[in-house]
Amino acid sequence: MKVQKSLPQRVLFVITHPRIYWDLMQYKLRVFFERVKGVDFSKVEQAPALNFDDYRLNGYWSSANGYLDVVLRTLQIDIKDKVLDIGCGKGAALVKFKKMGFHCVDGLEYTEKLSEIARHNMGKLNLNCQIFQSDARLFNSYHDYNYFYLYNPFTGDIMREVMEKIEASLQSHPRKVTIIYKNAVCDDIVIFNGVFKRIKVLQNQPNEKPFILYSNDVK
Ligand SMILES: C[S@@+](CC[C@H](N)C(=O)[O-])C[C@H]1O[C@@H](n2cnc3c(N)ncnc32)[C@H](O)[C@@H]1O
Structure with missing residues (x-):
């Protein structure tokens, strides 16, 4: 079950992990603008969502930076x-x-x-x-x-x-x-x-x- 973080917890996360938060925001913006353009390069796909039944296969992450x-x-x-x-x-x-x-x-x-x-x-x-x-x-x-x-x-x-x-x-x-x-x-x-x-x-x-x-x- 996904536990939602409270607002103070989220604010604390942003203050204590600015780099992670910045990267996450950039990722979300990239996914958003790609969707507007009708393409999808950046959205991460975890292995279970790809129906991989083979534990040796990794999911999808783009390396094109x-x-x-x-x-x-x-x-x-x-x-x-x-x-x-x-x-x-x-x-x-x-x-x-x-x-x-x-x-x-x-x-x-x-x-x-x-x-x-x-x-x-x-x-x-x-x-x-x-x-x-x-x-x-x-x-x-x-x-x-x-x-x-x-x-x-x-x-x-x-x-x-x-x-x-x-x-x-x-x-x-x-x-x-x-x-x-x-x-x-x-x-x-x-x-x-x-x-x-x-x-x-x-x-x-x-x-x-x-x-x-x-x-x-x-x-
Ligand atoms: C980390 S992603 C890399 C994506 C891309 N090369 C890039 O750099 O943006 C690895 C990809 O390998 C694919 N893959 C995994 N096992 C494979 C296999 N046996 N044959 C072909 N592709 C495979 C996955 O489905 C996934 O899309």
């Missing part, structure tokens, strides 16, 4: 580069990729609800992005991409299978691949087979989870 721009600016993006957001959710990061110069930007999403929202968002913004609805373990077109983006979509056992697929795609279609991984809880799995090596760790604030960049093209 200003620091993602900083990370993408460190790359030398070429017209031929193709990026896939593995676990794209509502597609917020796809918009950033387009803005930062990727020509081909696609998303892969497990849930029907989020895939539909992402397709709707891309349509509203007139962005030409494909949204594949699939479990990342079953996706068979990794060979089409040379950049992969992940924002902590799943736990280690799933990550292991996905890395095996990406590495197999390098056998069938040899190419240079860069992985951009935010909140890299499975960092050890990405580098486990020695195919990918860490090339950069980028962190906005000391208390924030870093982005780790990996490449298979490290001499």
Whole structure:
């Protein structure tokens, strides 16, 4: 049962936690203005609301804040580069990729609800992005991409299978691949087979989870 805080309790919370309150207000405003524009990128979706019956799947949070721009600016993006957001959710990061110069930007999403929202968002913004609805373990077109983006979509056992697929795609279609991984809880799995090596760790604030960049093209 949800217990409502009294007014004095709420005032005390604002005074003692100004930063949390400020972030919450910004989040609520963003959600409100997106709704006015007919899109939905920022609203958080907890795993139970997505009907995840698998405890290993996380919910949806967007990673598309200003620091993602900083990370993408460190790359030398070429017209031929193709990026896939593995676990794209509502597609917020796809918009950033387009803005930062990727020509081909696609998303892969497990849930029907989020895939539909992402397709709707891309349509509203007139962005030409494909949204594949699939479990990342079953996706068979990794060979089409040379950049992969992940924002902590799943736990280690799933990550292991996905890395095996990406590495197999390098056998069938040899190419240079860069992985951009935010909140890299499975960092050890990405580098486990020695195919990918860490090339950069980028962190906005000391208390924030870093982005780790990996490449298979490290001499
Ligand atoms: C933290 S959200 C990241 C959203 C987006 N990449 C971003 O940065 O804004 C993780 C997403 O991964 C999706 N996901 C979880 N398990 C997946 C799987 N096995 N295959 C594909 N997507 C998955 C979730 O539904 C969720 O939308």
